[in-house]
Amino acid sequence: MTTFRVKRRQAPLTWGACLVLVGGVVLALGASGALLALQGKSPAQGLVLLLTGAFGSVWALEDCVIKAIPIFLCSLGVAVTFRLQIWNIGAEGQFALGAVGATWAALTFPDLHPALLLPIMFSAAALAGGFWGFVPGVLRAGLGVNEIIVTLMFNYLGILLMEALVYGPWKDPASFGMPMTPLFSNGATVSAISEGTAIHWGVVVCLIVGAALSIVFRFTRLGFVLQACGENVKAARYARFPYRRLIVLVMAVGGVLAGWAGLMEASATVGRLQPSIMAGYGYTAIIVAWLARLSPFRIALASFLLAGLRVGVENLQLELQVPAAFGGIVEGMILIFVLAAGFFSTYSLSLIRRP
Amino acid sequence: MNIDIVIPLLAATVQSGTPILYATLGEILTERSGTLNLGVEGMMIVGALGAFLTAMFTGSPTLAVLVGGLSASLLGSLHGLVCFHFMGNQVVSGLALTILGTGLANYLGTPFVGRSAPGFDPLRVPILENIPILGPILFRQDILVYASLLTAIGVWFLLTKTRWGLHIRAVGEHPEAARTTGLNVPLLRWSALVLGTFLAGVGGAYLSLAYTHLWTNNLTAGRGWIAVALVIFAFWRPGRAVFGAYLFGGVMAWQFRLQATGTTLPSSLLMMLPYALTVIALVMASRGRGVREAPAALGVNVEPAD
Numbered sequence: 001m002t003t004f005r006v007k008r009r010q011a012p013l014t015w016g017a018c019l020v021l022v023g024g025v026v027l028a029l030g031a032s033g034a035l036l037a038l039q040g041k042s043p044a045q046g047l048v049l050l051l052t053g054a055f056g057s058v059w060a061l062e063d064c065v066i067k068a069i070p071i072f073l074c075s076l077g078v079a080v081t082f083r084l085q086i087w088n089i090g091a092e093g094q095f096a097l098g099a100v101g102a103t104w105a106a107l108t109f110p111d112l113h114p115a116l117l118l119p120i121m122f123s124a125a126a127l128a129g130g131f132w133g134f135v136p137g138v139l140r141a142g143l144g145v146n147e148i149i150v151t152l153m154f155n156y157l158g159i160l161l162m163e164a165l166v167y168g169p170w171k172d173p174a175s176f177g178m179p180m181t182p183l184f185s186n187g188a189t190v191s192a193i194s195e196g197t198a199i200h201w202g203v204v205v206c207l208i209v210g211a212a213l214s215i216v217f218r219f220t221r222l223g224f225v226l227q228a229c230g231e232n233v234k235a236a237r238y239a240r241f242p243y244r245r246l247i248v249l250v251m252a253v254g255g256v257l258a259g260w261a262g263l264m265e266a267s268a269t270v271g272r273l274q275p276s277i278m279a280g281y282g283y284t285a286i287i288v289a290w291l292a293r294l295s296p297f298r299i300a301l302a303s304f305l306l307a308g309l310r311v312g313v314e315n316l317q318l319e320l321q322v323p324a325a326f327g328g329i330v331e332g333m334i335l336i337f338v339l340a341a342g343f344f345s346t347y348s349l350s351l352i353r354r355p
Numbered sequence: 356m357n358i359d360i361v362i363p364l365l366a367a368t369v370q371s372g373t374p375i376l377y378a379t380l381g382e383i384l385t386e387r388s389g390t391l392n393l394g395v396e397g398m399m400i401v402g403a404l405g406a407f408l409t410a411m412f413t414g415s416p417t418l419a420v421l422v423g424g425l426s427a428s429l430l431g432s433l434h435g436l437v438c439f440h441f442m443g444n445q446v447v448s449g450l451a452l453t454i455l456g457t458g459l460a461n462y463l464g465t466p467f468v469g470r471s472a473p474g475f476d477p478l479r480v481p482i483l484e485n486i487p488i489l490g491p492i493l494f495r496q497d498i499l500v501y502a503s504l505l506t507a508i509g510v511w512f513l514l515t516k517t518r519w520g521l522h523i524r525a526v527g528e529h530p531e532a533a534r535t536t537g538l539n540v541p542l543l544r545w546s547a548l549v550l551g552t553f554l555a556g557v558g559g560a561y562l563s564l565a566y567t568h569l570w571t572n573n574l575t576a577g578r579g580w581i582a583v584a585l586v587i588f589a590f591w592r593p594g595r596a597v598f599g600a601y602l603f604g605g606v607m608a609w610q611f612r613l614q615a616t617g618t619t620l621p622s623s624l625l626m627m628l629p630y631a632l633t634v635i636a637l638v639m640a641s642r643g644r645g646v647r648e649a650p651a652a653l654g655v656n657v658e659p660a661d
Contacts, residue, residue, distance in 0.1 A: 332455025
């Protein structure tokens with residue numbers, strides 16, 4: 001009889017890990033194609049439509065960048081907490097609160113000059129989003145309350161709070177009952193970086209935040225402490241690192257970053273607050289952070305690719321009448337397959353004969 | 356408050372607590388074996404869709420419940436493959452399965468949004484239904500409500516009175532030691548996972564066959580996550596799970612009634628109640644014995660033996 005023998009590798013794969021990642025993604029795309037085939041649609045045509053829809057034109061590439069901005073910010077926020085092995089699943093709610101904070105500022109001081117109003121909006125979004133991360137952080141650090149479920153519940157709470165405001169006190173009287181705030185004033189709008197493009201200044205914010213976090217992770221004592229605590233909590237406690245305070249810190253920072261993503265979506269992409277800004281970026285961010293193994297540079301890359309998947313699925317929706325939920329399926333599959341494929345970078349399989 | 360208002364409210368409490376109860380019991384089984392399944396929300400909604408489609412096409416609600424449970428188990432098996440054999444992180448795998456399951460249900464279910472299917476109607480228990488107060492609350496429900504209470508007793512019995520339950524708990528507390536004594540750890544974990552996710556699927560089936568009778572996207576609305584939280588709140592015990600599920604069912608029912616009476620409170624704020632209560636319940640559980648009662652090996656994968 002032939003069986004497999006599983007052995008832990010002496011050292012994890014290096015270049016092979018990349019191959020494993022690509023293999024996982026290819027398998028996931030294959031499985032999604034099979035699903036299309038089940039529904040009587042051509043998987044090959046689907047794949048082509050997905051890819052050309054995502055990366056086939058300048059307009060599509062611009063759309064990828066615009067969608068990658070909130071994913072990138074949310075994912076950085078999630079990654080900061082994952083580094084500490086704290087499972088912040090709450091980017092979605094922190095995103096909603098960030099948008100609420102920014103909208104509050106935009107509606108309260110509509111006539112201010114952008115140079116004044118935008119900083120106020122960024123602060124308000126940071127405070128609101130950060131608070132939505134801070135509270136679960138405190139509960140986890142102080143009482144040991146499961147942060148996965150609390151952050152998830154805070155997603156529902158945040159989205160409902162945003163809806164209560166948009167359906168209620170903030171509703172635009174001129175919107176014929178539609179749940180949306182009035183359009184933001186010019187001073188409250190994050191504008192395009194130049195004429196003729198839709199890409200806005202949020203890209204620059206992403207660059208600055210990404211670079212700053214890279215530096216913190218790689219060159220500062222805080223980055224080292226985060227790394228150490230994430231790898232071994234017990235050892236970190238012996239070393240007297242302030243583990244609990246770190247939990248609260250990373251959760252609040254995660255909330256601030258996701259909050260800024262919410263600000264971008266309301267102020268730059270839509271121009272007002274409305275419930276449709278909740279497009280699930282916060283959940284995609286978790287996948288991105290995991291695929292990128294928490295490094296800011298790779299997060300940027302993965303954000304762009306998964307933004308591409310969203311844009312491509314929109315094309316599929318248009319051309320093949322595939323429901324939008326297809327994107328979620330592909331994302332889930334990618335995560336599952338890459339997770340399973342990771343086995344091969346830690347373990348080796350060999351065929352052996354058993355008598 | 357008038358008794359004529361309270362009794363229907365309590366009956367509705369039992370009804371809206373039932374899907375959560377099934378999912379919570381299933382998750383208790385799974386977690387007792389050391390497997391953390393965060394995909395309950397995805398499995399519930401896939402179970403809801405599987406059951407709904409079966410009922411619509413075959414007209415048999417009983418078959419539908421079975422298919423609902425099995426489709427959830429099928430999705431749950433992916434968790435088993437990834438975690439038990441490919442040593443994947445249980446937290447990430449569960450999250451991925453929620454994303455995948457929600458995507459699948461919304462994708463496959465889109466053409467059926469707003470359609471209805473035959474489901475379960477109230478089944479009066481003779482004699483018992485005439486007990487004052489308790490009768491109208493408990494004994495004029497559909498058969499799945501009665502089955503859920505039997506399931507709670509069954510799960511308790513399985514875990515505490517049978518050899519299998521003893522083995523499951525051993526694997527959940529100390530898998531390495533269990534393996535040394537000759538227990539088949541993967542097989543035991545598989546059995547708990549398949550059975551547990553089946554129950555999550557039945558909980559989903561309850562939503563589409565008894566609670567609503569029609570299909571809408573995002574039917575579960577976070578109930579799967581509430582179930583995961585309730586496991587902690589219930590200290591991994593079936594009896595407390597019944598209490599917890601009805602507590603949440605009560606808040607959900609009460610919130611819907613309050614909306615219907617047209618209060619001045621915005622409905623979004625009322626809808627926050629179950630989620631806020633989940634957070635409060637978790638905080639309370641953590642102040643009690645909560646976290647300490649968790650199976651010691653919860654979420655820990657067992658390395659393959661050489």
